[in-house]
Amino acid sequence: MVITWHKSTCSFCGLGCGLMVGVEKKKIVKIEGMKGHPTNDGVTCLFPPNYPPIFTDKDRLKQPMIRRDGQLVPISWDKVIKYVASSFKKIIEDYGPNSIAFYGGAMNLTEEYYLINKLMKGAIGTNNVECSTRLCMAxxxxxxxxxxxxxxxxxxxxxxxxxxxxxxxxxxxxxxxxxxxxxxxxxxxxxxxxxxxxxxxxxxxxxxxxxxxxxxxxxxxxxxxxxxxxxxxxxxxxxxxxxxxxxxxxxxxxxxxxxxxxxxxxxxxxxxxxxxxxxxxxxxxxxxxxxxxxxxxxxxxxxxxxxxxxxxxxxxxxxxxxxxxxLSITGESNALGNRWVGTLSHLLPGMRLVSNYIHRQEVADFWNIPLEKIQPIPGKSILDIIKGLHSNDIRAFWIMTTNPAASLPNSHWVREGLAKTELLVVQ
Ligand code: SF4
Structure with missing residues (x-):
């Protein structure tokens, strides 16, 4: 048996313990704590050793799905990425950049959130970027x-x-x-x-x-x-x-x-x-x-x-x-990291504020974009985004690593809003 070991992070609770993931014949067969990691130094709780069966579970989603005639059906990555990009483009052309919104959980990598902010605030030109820390750790x-x-x-x-x-x-x-x-x-x-x-x-x-x-x-x-x-x-x-x-x-x-x-x-x-x-x-x-x-x-x-x-x-x-x-502890493992790169509707990377002219100028210079591309007014908070789904002000909603239908208050109202979305992307 030859196992190769790969570094990873446990995202189950707010700690973010370092993990070593053992792979054999392209299958995850073993998970252990990462020795020397500043959080757990090789130790884990009972969860990680029990993760491997999750990766081979028959119900695990292994490819993108798209809704056709009310049913979710498989689609290739190439096609779905093109579809999402062209749909965003069309909605922006028809209704403007503020018709798009993003909402994420707080367990992704800091670098991923940085890119989301750059894409939404710097390229698309909307500050409608929110994260679950708006509620959980606010x-x-x-x-x-x-x-x-x-x-x-x-x-x-x-x-x-x-x-x-x-x-x-x-x-x-x-x-x-x-x-x-x-x-x-x-x-x-x-x-x-x-x-x-x-x-x-x-x-x-x-x-x-x-x-x-x-x-x-x-x-x-x-x-x-x-x-x-x-x-x-x-x-x-x-x-x-x-x-x-x-x-x-x-x-x-x-x-x-x-x-x-x-x-x-x-x-x-x-x-x-x-x-x-x-x-x-x-x-x-x-x-x-x-x-x-x-x-x-x-x-x-x-x-x-x-x-x-x-x-x-x-x-x-x-x-x-x-x-x-x-030492406040967070509910998700990268709650602070995602705020530090600007994943709230009033923020820019480095805890800068969209409402601050100098902060906008610094970020625009760094991203090499015109200052006017970054809007000077905070985007919608997550609850205003849901209101925007109801009023059709928000036409496309991109959700990553979180389930607002379960975690936001008044879930019935949230589900009704989600159902009205022209394009709902769940990642
Ligand atoms: S304490 Fe357990 S669940 Fe939390 S990050 Fe560490 S290994 Fe994962």
Whole structure:
């Protein structure tokens, strides 16, 4: 048996573990973790070893299909590419470039999203380019933008082994990102790192917590403000340093007066004693790494949950040091990468904005196209794209690696919109 090994990435969860794919006689026969990969160093969860049968499943799509008389029938790649290109061209000629829209998931390669943006925004000339991160991670991105001025967590997985305290909020890491959770477990075992879990639920993650704050749903902002109140009152904050690197400390102190431990306990349902213990653990930690997920991001207070958690890290100097900082985890493995190359309707590559003249000029120069080709107004958000399908403003819709009929809210309305599309390309 001769197996050749090829590098790949697991796209099943937000981690993006490195994989080695074993191929024998043109068939995938084995999948293992990639040794030396910064995410998983050879380890995988239970999923990848069970992938090989998927590639030979009889229901797997192996060629393009096109709908003829209501039925999907096979077509060659050459023919389908020509058909899609000529259909796009005709629709653009008849209705203009803004009659076309693109919507992608967040698990493709950064380079692929860069090309999509170049094709749509630079060649076709529409900003109707959206990605599932518009919904999934939008509040985390907005949290980083409003705290740091940039949509970018200043941390990485290598920080895990440097931390002595993990603060995990609204996130069942043991189930959602098992390989990363194993790294936390190992750091706890080998270096004595402590784990604080904030979650209304008892989970596999809270099972190994040193302290589990089982707060009432929706009270994270009050909890974070109470923790900040205690940290300030008990002298855990180097105010000179905070003043040097941030703005608004005096206003924050006034605001936090409303959150003494008794108030925090009443709102969150946790005991004062437990909240104070957590504040002390944060204040005494040398390097705290904070994780959060959709328990924060999918809520009506999402951005404030993000901001108030960032505040705890800023107040305690847990930024820009090994093992310290905010490490938001994404639902799909390239959520940040695709935003960095502009896969939202208001963005251009490099987190530039379509509404910014200088940014448009920089990108137009780099792409060697006239400045006027890039529209100065953001394109439609994904929900406006669906509205556009209903109103016929959007005639052609190109979907890649995501299933909006299942993942967007109000799926019946989404399906009705998709059914009205003149050209629907699902890739
Ligand atoms: S932890 Fe996530 S990315 Fe890593 S192997 Fe498992 S499913 Fe894939």
């Amino acid at each position: 509040s985390s991105a907005a949290g980083f933008l409003s705290t740091l001025g940039a949509d970018a967590p200043p941390t990485c997985y290598a920080d895990v082994e440097q931390a002595d305290l993990f603060f995990i909020a609204g996130f069942n890491m043991a189930v959602s990102v098992p390989v990363l959770f194993q790294r936390l477990q190992a750091t706890k075992k080998n270096k004595g790192a402590k784990i604080i879990v904030v979650d209304p639920r008892r989970t596999k993650t809270s099972d190994i917590a040193d302290i589990h704050l089982q707060i009432r749903s929706g009270t994270d902002v009050a909890l974070n403000n109470t923790l900040a109140h205690i940290l300030l009152k008990e002298g855990y904050v180097n105010e000179d340093s905070v003043d040097r690197y941030t703005s608004g400390l005096d206003n924050l102190k006034i605001h936090l007066e409303k959150f003494p431990p008794s108030q925090g306990a009443e709102i969150t349902g946790c005991s004062e004693n437990q909240i104070v213990k957590v504040a002390h653990a944060i204040g005494e930690s040398k390097a705290m790494l904070a994780f959060w997920f959709q328990g924060y991001n999918h809520s009506s207070q999402a951005m404030f949950k993000n901001n108030t958690l960032h505040n705890l890290l800023l107040l305690t100097g847990n930024f820009c040091r090994p093992g310290a900082g905010p």
